[in-house]
Amino acid sequence: MQAIETETPVNTNFWSFWKKNYFTYVPPAFITLILLIGQVFFGILDNYLNVVVAICTSVVSEAILARYVLGVRKNLASAYITGISVGILIRSNMIWPYVVTALISILSKYVLRYKGRHLWNPSNFGVSWMLFMATAYVAGLSIQWGSYILPMSVIWLLGLGIVYRAKKLHITLTYVISFTALAFVRSLITGDAFLAELAPLTGPMYQLFIFFMVTDPGTTVSTKRGQILVVFLVALVEFFLRLDGFIYAPFYALFLVGPAARFIDLKKNAPKGEVKQVA
């Protein structure tokens, strides 16, 4: 996940804040809000230390790598989001997986690059890798937060508002519609209740996924039509992974589709020569 980037701030009026000035800081604030709501109402964190460690690892490593690998000072909002996402999305009884996942996530931005841009959404890379490869120590957040409708509604409304403002609403909506339609198809194939196939969408893992991961501007393709196609392909690959019983299918689907689409997009549309991408 990454912060959604906008222009440099110039004035401090509230609506200006919302409209453009400090919008960079809205997504980090939103994910913090999700964390707080989740923790206050449901106690989603097994302990605070895991999240703190993931955030610190992420932010510090981003600051160091940006400074020494790219030679720039970087806004650390996206690293904060990466850290907080790692802290929420993986589950382990040990501390080191939080450090390693955050590090792998941030490092992927600096190592796996094409034409000066990173290909994978950082936390998607880190979380997917650990869920697939480090199964003895890491599991995912695949459980429901609770039964309270109000906080869930707040998260959905705020999330939709933010992706709308970031001009990424079409991505989120395409994914939700595709998932729902494909859930129906899956229910026909598996014979399971449609609600059972739809159920994951009501959980916290998907809220983080559809508001932060698939909308990550650093790893989406450049055209609106392309973005819609890519996110549909993510849902489609997830559909097949689900039929094959992959619990963490959305992460793996994005892991597979996102970079491929990004690569093709950069090959076709990026200006010649290396483009410096700071995020």
Next chain:
Amino acid sequence: MSERRSLAKIITVILFVVLLAGSALVSRQKLFSLEGGNLQSKEEALDKYGFYLEPYNKEANINFRHQSPQLDPKLKHIEPQIASMGASVSIVDFDNDGWNDIYFTNSRTGSQNALYRNMHNGKFENVAAQMGVADVNKKGTGVSMGAVWGDYDNDGFEDLFLYKWGRPQLFHNEGGKKLVDVTEGSGLPKWVNANSAIWLDFDNDGLLDLFLGGYFDEKYDLSNLNTTKIMPESFRYANNGGRKYLFKNMGNGKFKDVTNEYGLNSTKWALAAGAADLNGDGYPDLLISNDYNVDELYINEKGKKFVERGRQSGIGDIPKSGMSVAFGDIDNSGILGIYTTNITEKGILIQGNNYWKPTGPPTHEPKFANLAQLAGIENAGWSYGEQFGDLNNDGYMDLYVANGFISAKKGTSYWYDYSKVTGGNSAIIGDAANWPDMKGKSQSGYQQDKIWLNNSNALFEDVSGKVCPYADYDGRAVAMADLWNRGVLDVIVANQNDIPLVYKNISRNNNHWIDFDLHGTVSNASAVGATVEVQWSGKKQVQIITGGIGFSSQNQHRLHFGLGSDNKVDKVLIHWPSGQTDEVVNPEIDKLHNIKEKKAKA
């Protein structure tokens, strides 16, 4: 590009590759072994560990087989998921002949429970029918889930409380000759879907009281439903389970429901309970292990009420899938810790079991730290029952944990299907109709039970599969008892929908032991709640008599202490529920001591 940035890039790539490789490789090591150790021969195990657990069903003439409950047809598609409990075992000397007997419960309508009388010749005889406790799973009265024995009328014979998904039953022990159903008029409820019950004397009045924990809401008869909305409303925060019951023994064969009065108003999904004085005030506190939510710690306010302090104590911070409770002093500190089991499934759900150790001396508000990881007893599998006991008499408490949820078709897994609904909103997870058809799939099946050997001061070694033949039944209840009066602990495991495992402990070591069987006079006759502290060679170990502990299980009444190679016990302190402490100096070792509570001087 500067040389410095090039170097930074190279270091970054190397670090990235190392982390990727390292994180992948570490999961392929045996550091986190759910599979247990390599099988060793009996002789190798005896040489290395000094004991071996030999399956002894046939030789002991125990041919019981558990059968799972049958449910309403509306639940047929997930019947193995729901009908996954009911195999229980409790140890009792019901006829006071000085030899431990075994009671197994069965769970299919029409099936029979079994009471195996110890014949003193290595064999057992099923006397459940003539004792009147076999045919108890009748249509309309529900099916057995577990049993606990306790002398509720202080007549010197252990009585039987049978809890069910149905009507709980109380049987009075008529001098070891007959168990008579005295449920009618006893004050017990008509229907409870219970998976836990323990005897305890919460007000120390010398009469055994009763705690009964509901799992499914008591308004449902699972064999005859008119709704499918019976499931937990959440995987981690469910409060729609069965209610709890606290019954005060009125002393006339009647029990009074004092649940609300005493503040036990939880409707979490209780699977186990344990009672021990955890704050040093002389009254038993209550720990409830809950599925789909946090465990609860109820502090006993001097027998007047219970106050839930789970979160404050640290025990109730993280919701897991609580299955079982046991008390054990694993580092010979003279302080009881609490072990609770949960679920660990690689890559899917890593909850880990807990060992809660008090962070300081007993206070009104005890606080606990989870030391399971440090002790090496965290990850077992889909764990149910557990028991502490010194299996090799080396002076340190070992640990047996029963594992395995549903062993159906090999090579299949219901976990993915399970994850769909458990990740969903309450309206989805709470309705069994939304749960995918199991289609004969396994879920955390074919798991070996864990046996952890305490090598000294809470450093455990996984010897699963090394000290017994390979077995992968769906383990539920575990009990430890000296079945043949040899001074060693044998292990009995009740397996779901299968035969139990009666392990005879074959011992090859020169270690000593000492046993205590306590009988209350001022305190309740069963001495439930009494603790014994044995001091020897600079060590001290404490154990407690419980009225049921683990998951649907009860250990032998006597307490067994291994002493290692030491051949002298310095002192024994017996703390009775009455508040009295008796002291025994230099008791004879390698012997069972029957101790009656001294009556207080007038």
